[in-house]
Amino acid sequence: MLILSLQFLAGVTPRTSAQSLTDWSYSWDWHERLGTATSDTYSVSFDYAADTRRLRKTDSASNDVLYPSKFYEVENTIPRQFIYAGNRKIATITDTGINATIAYHHEDHLTGASVDTDSTGAVLQETDYHPYGSTRTELSATGYANDYQFTGQENDKETGLYYYYARYYDSILGRFISQDPWQGDIQDPQSLNKYSYVKNNPVKYVDPTGETVELVAKQINYNAFTKLHHRVAAYLSTHFFLQITPDNPADFGYMNDEKFQTTYTLGAYDVGGTLEAHNNVKSDKDAPENLIRNTWSITPPKNVSDTELIKSIWNSYDSYGNDRVYNKFGYDKGADNGNSNNFATGLLEGAGVSSDTIYNINPSGFELHPGFGTSLPEMSPNKEKESKPNSE
Numbered sequence: 001m002l003i004l005s006l007q008f009l010a011g012v013t014p015r016t017s018a019q020s021l022t023d024w025s026y027s028w029d030w031h032e033r034l035g036t037a038t039s040d041t042y043s044v045s046f047d048y049a050a051d052t053r054r055l056r057k058t059d060s061a062s063n064d065v066l067y068p069s070k071f072y073e074v075e076n077t078i079p080r081q082f083i084y085a086g087n088r089k090i091a092t093i094t095d096t097g098i099n100a101t102i103a104y105h106h107e108d109h110l111t112g113a114s115v116d117t118d119s120t121g122a123v124l125q126e127t128d129y130h131p132y133g134s135t136r137t138e139l140s141a142t143g144y145a146n147d148y149q150f151t152g153q154e155n156d157k158e159t160g161l162y163y164y165y166a167r168y169y170d171s172i173l174g175r176f177i178s179q180d181p182w183q184g185d186i187q188d189p190q191s192l193n194k195y196s197y198v199k200n201n202p203v204k205y206v207d208p209t210g211e212t213v214e215l216v217a218k219q220i221n222y223n224a225f226t227k228l229h230h231r232v233a234a235y236l237s238t239h240f241f242l243q244i245t246p247d248n249p250a251d252f253g254y255m256n257d258e259k260f261q262t263t264y265t266l267g268a269y270d271v272g273g274t275l276e277a278h279n280n281v282k283s284d285k286d287a288p289e290n291l292i293r294n295t296w297s298i299t300p301p302k303n304v305s306d307t308e309l310i311k312s313i314w315n316s317y318d319s320y321g322n323d324r325v326y327n328k329f330g331y332d333k334g335a336d337n338g339n340s341n342n343f344a345t346g347l348l349e350g351a352g353v354s355s356d357t358i359y360n361i362n363p364s365g366f367e368l369h370p371g372f373g374t375s376l377p378e379m380s381p382n383k384e385k386e387s388k389p390n391s392e
Helices: 223-228 231-236 306-318 340-352 357-359
Strands: 023-027 034-038 043-048 056-060 065-071 070-076 080-085 086-095 099-107 115-116 123-127 133-140 162-164 167-170 212-219 236-246 263-271 274-279 292-295 325-326
Touching: 043 115, 212 306, 236 306, 263 340, 274 340, 306 340, 340 357
Parallel strands: none
Antiparallel strands: 023 034, 034 043, 043 056, 056 065, 065 070, 070 080, 080 086, 086 099, 099 115, 115 123, 123 133, 162 167, 212 236, 212 292, 236 263, 263 274, 274 325
């Protein structure tokens, strides 16, 4: 447990959101992306790539920020390099040469900035949030500011809005400032609210890009494991599946002839000794929180959009033939068997997510999850297809 005392923050300066002090008017480009934000005395302009990724931010005070990639940005000629462990940002290097400084990021449970420290371990910034992301407290050492805050997204200090890729989010209102392009599902009333954030449940869910692919680790509720209270036994009973929230369900298509839904799950299960693939299984979609061990957001491979990743995952899912014997201990090379953890790995690898990325999601402990990290060959284009044993 990390215990902090505010008295050690030298030169503490509270910061105030510009959004709470200023009235803004917004204009949109042809692709319904925020083009300019204008107040009585100030304006900010934004430029984007074809996939809605922001490339540049400029303002009427001649400030200029460039975003070549998620790993690098330049603000008024000062470069910042972001260091990741898998999909988690762990450090930022600002400037170069003898002027270079490093800050280490310690996340909260929603992957947002909580505490930043320098190379000596001294606290640079501590931030806490109200449920919908508005700042509850923010204390920073003099001269330091981390603008990547609630759920790890950039808080534009010019407007006070959060940039969530597909749309911009006002954490004071707890709403997006533009409509969701999807029309919604009449059977899911939360989806009919065009401006709502994460189904109005911000303490549990995050919306990092407007479209999300998440790997979920769920405790299998075996009574034997529950009674053992043994860590290794508990890990051995972990079931991995994918949870997908497309920005527009039409991008993902129909499954099981159901109507479009806001969230889909994909996984494989022991059905009479056979490993069968199924989607939207109730035990996964409605899994109680006490059974969810962890959830990781999956970052698309380089030059792949969120929508392309989702479509590739569906193709990977569709490539599985439901013809393997269920093996709780995982896939044996060349054998006609496997388990749900092999299947989840296959969904990711089949969509182009690298093995290194999968292992870096959580480097410790995966050896205790039998099957995870090893894809079923027919699901991964990166692996040589193995012929299954002749049944004769």
